[in-house]
Amino acid sequence: MVTATLETRTAAIDRARAAAARVTDPEMPMLTLVDLGVLREVTIEDGRVVMTITPTYSGCPAMATMRDDLQRELQDAGFPDAEVRVSLSPAWTSDWITEEGRKALKGAGISPPGQAPTRQGPVALTLMPTRRAVVCTLCGSENVRLSSEFGPTACKAMYQCLDCLEPFEHVKEI
Amino acid sequence: MTNEPNIHVGHDEAGTNVEHGDHDNAYSGLLVNDAHWAFGTDFEDPLAGVDTTVPEGVDPKELAAYCLMLGDDALIFSQRISEWCSNAPDLEEDIALANISLDLLGQARLLLARAAAADPALVPELPEGSPVPDEDRLAYFREDLEFRNVRLAEVPDGDFAEAAAKILIYSTWRLAIFERLTSSRDSVLAAIADKGVKEMSYHRDFAGRWVLTLARGTAESKTRLLTALNGLWPLWAELFETHPIEASVAAAGIGIDPAEVADEAGVIIDQVFAAAGIDRPERGALAGVRGQKGRDGLHTEALSKMLADMQVVARQHPEGQW
Numbered sequence A: 001m002v003t004a005t006l007e008t009r010t011a012a013i014d015r016a017r018a019a020a021a022r023v024t025d026p027e028m029p030m031l032t033l034v035d036l037g038v039l040r041e042v043t044i045e046d047g048r049v050v051m052t053i054t055p056t057y058s059g060c061p062a063m064a065t066m067r068d069d070l071q072r073e074l075q076d077a078g079f080p081d082a083e084v085r086v087s088l089s090p091a092w093t094s095d096w097i098t099e100e101g102r103k104a105l106k107g108a109g110i111s112p113p114g115q116a117p118t119r120q121g122p123v124a125l126t127l128m129p130t131r132r133a134v135v136c137t138l139c140g141s142e143n144v145r146l147s148s149e150f151g152p153t154a155c156k157a158m159y160q161c162l163d164c165l166e167p168f169e170h171v172k173e174i
Numbered sequence B: 001m002t003n004e005p006n007i008h009v010g011h012d013e014a015g016t017n018v019e020h021g022d023h024d025n026a027y028s029g030l031l032v033n034d035a036h037w038a039f040g041t042d043f044e045d046p047l048a049g050v051d052t053t054v055p056e057g058v059d060p061k062e063l064a065a066y067c068l069m070l071g072d073d074a075l076i077f078s079q080r081i082s083e084w085c086s087n088a089p090d091l092e093e094d095i096a097l098a099n100i101s102l103d104l105l106g107q108a109r110l111l112l113a114r115a116a117a118a119d120p121a122l123v124p125e126l127p128e129g130s131p132v133p134d135e136d137r138l139a140y141f142r143e144d145l146e147f148r149n150v151r152l153a154e155v156p157d158g159d160f161a162e163a164a165a166k167i168l169i170y171s172t173w174r175l176a177i178f179e180r181l182t183s184s185r186d187s188v189l190a191a192i193a194d195k196g197v198k199e200m201s202y203h204r205d206f207a208g209r210w211v212l213t214l215a216r217g218t219a220e221s222k223t224r225l226l227t228a229l230n231g232l233w234p235l236w237a238e239l240f241e242t243h244p245i246e247a248s249v250a251a252a253g254i255g256i257d258p259a260e261v262a263d264e265a266g267v268i269i270d271q272v273f274a275a276a277g278i279d280r281p282e283r284g285a286l287a288g289v290r291g292q293k294g295r296d297g298l299h300t301e302a303l304s305k306m307l308a309d310m311q312v313v314a315r316q317h318p319e320g321q322w
Helices: A002-006 A009-020 A062-076 A099-107 B034-039 B060-082 B091-118 B134-140 B160-181 B187-215 B219-235 B244-251 B258-276 B301-316
Strands: A039-045 A048-053 A083-086 A144-148 A156-161 A167-171
Touching (some): B060 B134, B060 B301, B187 B219
């Protein structure tokens, strides 16, 4: 295709990746697709850019929007025939959120996820509140309370700081 | 522009780049294609780019029938839980229930799309040119007798104790099945299950904690919980009955025979009950009609009423436009 003849393959991939890095999560606009770890692969097949993304949660309503936005950014970047593919396996994990992404979350007052639990054997039943090393995003206190394991978006839990009383969100380990 | 509100935002609620100042109303630009509004903002295939080849030695019709069963469980239970939206006792629980419903809806969408990809003949026909995607056709354009969900999924909502008890039972059963389904020979089902396990672990813990809280709370909360469990228990046994399709897909290495998980699910439920200081209700199983139950398409009246509510808009606009 045009792009392949005008620039090297690597340059085209870099430019496509840069376009993807301009697409943000509509529900957490401080994060890009790259920060979230949703963008899995950028390749060129038969002269067309092919991007592979992995959904965060099965029912996350932001995914469709991110996909549309990605297609649009790629078009604007000169890849009108780019293809966006979905990859379901391996499943997305919060461990894929990049260092940059974690900084951006903190900067926006959202507590970034700790390490996702690794599982061997059956999923354990946990009848006590989940223990996490969460600190208040405002004052840094460790004296925090889990107010709900579910939050305003599929990926977050809600906490409150018991020292400064700040309520804040925490991206769940998954 | 001086007399008009001049609002410029990067993204609207649907995430589409818009500049409101250039449009006649606040809703234009919200959708990629206004004509398709009835069925959501876009028509992307949730399995776009996913290899949906049916594994060798598997009857595509049986794989599809099995995905339909699992998809209907998730869809119908999701719809029930979603009825709690704005009705829960407090905001946190309202949000939790909405999140659980949303996770299940996402699972339903993938499972129904998988069913349609394996056996396109399952998908109801609509007028030529209708943009309604396959998974929505399956959700909105089938009759009650065509649904294959277990009857637990369709039980009308009771009080909050009933919601906690129902989610505990459903997710305990379902998690045990999905944990095994992660090694399905069908890579699509395996991936859906892998994702589902992570999500439903949260659902089961949420419900288990509430069952504990209500059991150890006041006399009133305990009574309500016991009443709810008593009402739901007749549907427990059905969860572990093997339908011929389930036996067949289990033998083919793509599905799970639910009878296999009965012991494990029972142990988990008993753990919760022991921690809560309550006993399993002593209730027999709810009979089917001439032996036929949810997996055979025979349901309680509650499903028909729910579908009437859930499907009415889609059925009035089969071409997805108004």
